[in-house]
């Protein structure tokens with residue numbers, strides 16, 4: 127039986143499958159439920175300084191199993207109301223990674239301190255929500271912005287800091303490099319891909335916010351390309367995110383260079399039981415391929431590939 | 440699935456409640472709900488009050504801004520529907536006590552219809568603030584259900600909350616199951632009264648909803664997500680959801696007393 131455990135920036139995870147931010151992440155009992163379902167760790171909903179209701183509905187458009195468009199608008203109860211949720215998740219034994227979003231480095235640092243005080247094992251910085259005005263990509267869209275935020279947060283807390291970057295830019299790897307230079311312990315990629323749906327009968331966008339972010343199986347090749355490119359340009363660990371719903375998807379990400387992966391949309395289409403299936407499926411797949419552990423698979427697809435091969439032709 | 444449909448029919452059920460009928464193909468069962476999109480406004484969860492055939496319906500009570508505006512929707516207007524979502528009532532018990540308050544009749548009426556079609560005996564304890572607000576009173580009568588009424592102002596049936604007659608019926612009558620939908624404080628009382636006489640309860644619960652896909656966590660209730668694990672819960676499930684009858688979460692996910 128292949129060993130699924132992985133080390134991620136000092137965290138020891140029983141398997142590489144993390145619950146992605148924004149899914150089952152508002153209530154502590156849901157985070158605990160994801161842990162019980164077999165997730166190796168859970169990332170919270172992105173939490174801000176004050177509560178936000180998010181955008182009005184419709185906030186979701188579903189594409190029959192292959193994708194999901196959302197513009198939730200970062201709803202969250204605010205950091206002061208959130209410690210109780212983290213406590214419930216930790217009481218169940220979950221390894222909790224606290225996701226935060228702010229408008230500038232100072233707000234990020236302040237949130238980081240408050241999130242750290244809740245007892246989370248690491249922080250993930252949302253530098254990448256594609257549809258929240260004044261947050262996400264709008265404050266983390268360039269290497270300089272990513273660097274400034276990460277630097278301030280790393281100075282403020284002792285926890286491992288994971289920078290979650292956007293694919294909605296011509297050179298995502300440059301964002302990852304900036305995060306590494308600023309002291310991040312790991313990089314996660316990708317957040318959702320900016321996208322739109324229009325209802326032709328009503329001649330208007332389906333989502334109340336108009337633009338949204340695409341997730342699910344449709345974006346797996348996009349996420350893989352980002353991870354593959356970033357792997358050859360940084361030396362800190364990578365967390366692969368985007369469209370993972372089978373063990374083979376996950377192994378693709380590991381081979382592209384991810385040390386761990388996050389799973390979001392598959393929970394909507396397959397239920398939380400997907401975590402148990404992913405873990406047992408990966409174990410079988412690694413055995414079948416003669417790989418002794420998940421760690422051994424990391425970056426395998428780069429064997430023999432020079433720097434030139436890592437970029438699109 | 441999701442579709443944009445035209446409102447075929449509009450029925451004013453009570454001074455604050457309207458039924459909208461529309462053609463929507465997917466099969467649905469009593470208890471399930473749809474997300475109703477009022478373009479340029481909001482998208483809200485609504486139980487299907489008519490589940491059979493393609494002429495489906497929702498029955499909307501004015502509770503806040505959007506539902507108040509929805510009273511003005513006219514036949515011919517376009518609305519978006521996605522779903523149906525969630526689970527349903529099991530219509531097979533022989534003798535059922537139904538306790539309905541507020542807009543609760545919207546989901547209970549098609550369920551009672553299904554039970555009656557199987558030959559079930561149904562008693563409906565129906566409550567409202569005042570007589571004209573008793574939702575689906577005639578519809579329940581037409582199904583051959585026995586009706587027991589209660590109004591806050593005494594304008595029909597007993598004066599007071601519907602939990603009064605419901606608790607009495609539970610003590611006196613012989614039932615196999617209890618179904619309830621309405622204000623959560625009412626449902627909590629019904630669950631405990633039914634528990635006292637050892638009857639199983641099915642309770643249709645509301646929580647804030649966004650995705651309706653079991654993902655965004657807006658509708659979290661204890662270990663459950665109301666949109667996929669419910670909206671119909673058993674008394675035993677609700678016993679493991681500490682917040683039932685006490686707390687809900689607002690659109691931001693903040694826990695608030697009911």
Ligand SMILES: Cc1cc2nc3c(=O)[nH]c(=O)nc-3n(C[C@H](O)[C@H](O)[C@H](O)COP(=O)(O)OP(=O)(O)OC[C@H]3O[C@@H](n4cnc5c(N)ncnc54)[C@H](O)[C@@H]3O)c2cc1C
Nearest residue numbers: 484485486499500502503504505506542545645646647648
């Ligand atoms: C599964 C389910 C089935 C329902 N079935 C019916 C029905 O058949 N008939 C009916 O009249 N009502 C039903 N409701 C309740 C209905 O969705 C709310 O009354 C409606 O959303 C209020 O919208 P508003 O904008 O007018 O209210 P607001 O002014 O926004 O708020 C009034 C109240 O409605 C609640 N509310 C607001 N938005 C939502 C939302 N997106 N999801 C859930 N609650 C919300 C708020 O928590 C608040 O307590 C159902 C709710 C659920 C969850």
Ligand SMILES: Cc1cc2nc3c(=O)[nH]c(=O)nc-3n(C[C@H](O)[C@H](O)[C@H](O)COP(=O)(O)O)c2cc1C
Nearest residue numbers: 146147148172252316317341342368369389390391
């Ligand atoms: C409904 C929804 C809400 C999300 N909310 C957040 C969020 O709050 N913070 C964040 O960093 N990413 C958020 N994401 C992005 C996911 O964490 C993930 O990066 C993306 O969905 C791709 O992974 P997937 O295809 O497995 O879903 C959200 C995604 C969805 C679908």
Ligand code: FES
Nearest residue numbers: 649651654656666
């Ligand atoms: S409404 Fe999103 S999880 Fe239920």
